[in-house]
Amino acid sequence: MAGQPLPGTARGERRIMTHEYDFHTIETRWQKKWEKEDLFKADPNAEKRFYCLTMFPYPSGVLHMGHVINYTLGDIISRYYLLQGFNLLSPMGWDSFGLPAENAAIRTGTHPQPFTEQNIEKMTAQMQRAGWGYDWTREIATSHEEYYRWTQWLFLQFYKQDMAVKKTAPVNWCTPCGTVLANEQVHEGKCERCGTEVEQKDMSQWFFAMSRYAQRLLDGHEKLRGHWPDAVLAMQEDWIGRSEGARVDFHVAETGKTISVFTTRPDTLFGVTFMSLAPEHPLVEKLVSGTEHEQRVMPVVKSMRRQGTSEKDIAEREKVGVWTGFHVTNPVNGEKVPLWVANFALMSYGTGAVMAVPAHDQRDFEFARKYDLPIKIVITPNDCELDPTTMTEAYVDAGTMIQSGPFDGRNNREAMPDIITWLEEQSVGKKTINYRLRDWLISRQRYWGAPIPIMYCDACGIVPVPEADLPVRLPHDVHFQEGQGNPLATSESFMNCTCPQCGGKARRETDTMDTFVDSSWYFLRYCDPHNMEAPFDPTVLQHWMPVDQYIGGIEHATMHLIYARFFTMVLHDMGLLSFEEPFKRLFCQGMVCKTAYFCHTHKWLPESDVEGQREGDSIKDGTCKHCGASVRSEMTKISKSKYNVVDPDKMFDRFGADTVRLYMVSDAPPDKMQVWSESGIHGAWRLLTRLWTLVLQQIPSLSTPETSIPTELGSTDVALRRKTHQCVVRVTEAIEGGFQFNTAIARCNELLALFRSTADQVHPTIRRETLEFVIRVLAPIVPHFAEELWMHLGHQKSIFRCGWPQADMNVAKEDEVEMPVQINGKIRARMQFPTDTDQATIQEAVLDCPDVKKWLQDKTIRKIIVVPNKLVNIAIS
């Protein structure tokens, strides 16, 4: 059987067959045909609908392998439901605001708009050639006026509901650049662009009051459980971070000022030996300024405030503190304890103040030992005595309360509710549920985002832009230069405006919105993308929403997926939506990773700049091409910034879209992390070319289409049919269940192997059935290939209009099973039994088998375990 050379190999151009697998012609032809037939055009009136959504990309200009896996999975699901007779909504669009375009603008002086449009154009072409089917009439881009006008409108609705509020929050500030830095732009406390030490600066900014929805978001998990990955729900639960405890009011001993703390351990209140405030706590400066302590305290506090704002930074840096010179009075026992400022106290969590109980909290214990602060034991274990001078770690388990006033002698866990009641009776505290989830800071001091539609009038204060005046357009008379801060502030035409309330002079808000706001409602706009009167028509949404299947990367587990859920809930509460959860089912693909290289001097390097011995898909112990220093290699998510991207275009050129699509799902389960390697693609190519050749060779000797299968069949016929129907069952399960395409394809390979070895003894109707079933189950994965062969097999209609093949479970059933016989867990024999033979019959036959008897001589049988259709285990002594 003549096959085809691997494309791109030495003489790959040689033409061997008349009907060669010319993927280029085939793929172009079918893509045109699908477009002409409107295969992916969503019908808003049809009954049985399916909304398949994949996360829209940021238009970087080039698709990367993460997109390829994401959109291939989406396309497989889309086409599968199309085959199942559903009316499909499969849209695509662009998350086109964001930092990279702005950075490019600052670097090159070009405006982000044309830059973004060009990128969209390039990526659209790449998507089309991949064969992904979308309803392009619904395409949206978040940076287009027609879209961001409604993002602004939605902001105004939030504002009206008091869900958009202004608060002060610290940002990473770089003085020379005159700009706010993202956490990822800060490396080791320094600005990645100019190397200057980054400062924390307080800024007045806009927030969405998301913390009010903490409990609702948590409650929503009940609906999602079973349909979303458990890992995502677990991460969101931790992110929301509900904890039950009490608010307790302390007072500054010297001034009487109240400082409240939140604690989950009110049972340890009698053991408080000091209190800590967050460095950003407004009280710190108020207390010490003008006192003898100011000189000593403020420099330390300022240095704390200079440190990074990211949670990772805070958690990992050394815990340090300084005494303010003041004390607080413990309301439960009147004790005066010192008030400190500590860098582990977070302004954004609880009240920004924490009580410290070193005896019963590990972090407090370490801090107390470091600064020689007292340790007071108030819970004692029942089996030993604790000694504050010698103990080496905090005692955090349950025990009996001591030195705790009215609670002495009680078990601390059991006493907890009574302690809280007692605090409430004394009016010094209150039962409280605290959440880690913070309000959503949406202000960005950047140009390339949706302007926040707010004005500031000297007379009227904060004034929302009237809805009729939307959109607030991004101006073009701006300067993109380093050291300019937000380019929006350089536009005179933008900044100066008239107050709609008093007609006086006003200034515009120059902050734009976080791009997560844009992506929190895009799935709604897809349903009604051309609506000029509203962001969407609720009756149209009624038809399509919620999304039936959402597919995207696991890296969005918390942020995007929580923001989108929150947004949907708020819109629901405003009466704009009838549902609270936007995504019924979620699938998260693993990240595509590849080795990246880092040189201390030259930062991230492309592989071509690394010299050294190639080992598999990476370079071991390489050196930098520019300076010869040894480079650090890291297996990490592919990203442009780390120069470890793979360009899918080259692969489409060489192998065609179908081979690439097949390869993407044929080797590994898509929810696991994937290490990028091209070495396996040969297998996908071979499956297609071999199947191609096989089908074309078989066609002349097959029955005509629709010929019924004879009732009398030989054993080879039966065996092939059985395998064929099993294959359909497996592929169906793979798609409906866990996206396990790799095992589905393995079953196709097995089926084809059996076909090859037995075809010449098999009836022409069975051969046709097998080949047609294989092509039809592979169609969602390799659509162009399947269409072409389907046509060759004598069918006129598109394969995607012919439905999903139906497996006959009676045909698929095995009638005999081989069962291993174990003796003490080791396999000593194998026996054949008809399927579903009962235990007694199996046991009798096994004990009668000579291979088994051999091992049982002179031994006592302790137990016989018979698992029908599986195995037999005999325990002997």
Place this chain on the structure above:
RNA sequence: GCCCGGGUGGCGGAAUGGCAGACGCAACGGACUUAAAAUCCGUUAUCCGUAAGGGUGUGCGGGUUCGAGUCCCGCCCCGGGUACCA
């Protein structure tokens, strides 16, 4: 640090608590070819053994069970997220 994943042959991986390594890649041997590529057939966890056969083996250390890659406890390593990358 915290939360979530993962660790199985040379490689990607398969396995409702029930035969570890399906399927594929790579490698090796053979067929075809003047030759190479492609294609086809076969071998391929590892150790002992000529063989028949037997032992060991799913990151490490314990445990539960007739039976553990799978469940439980304690570690190690790798990846993701950690609120201004998207």
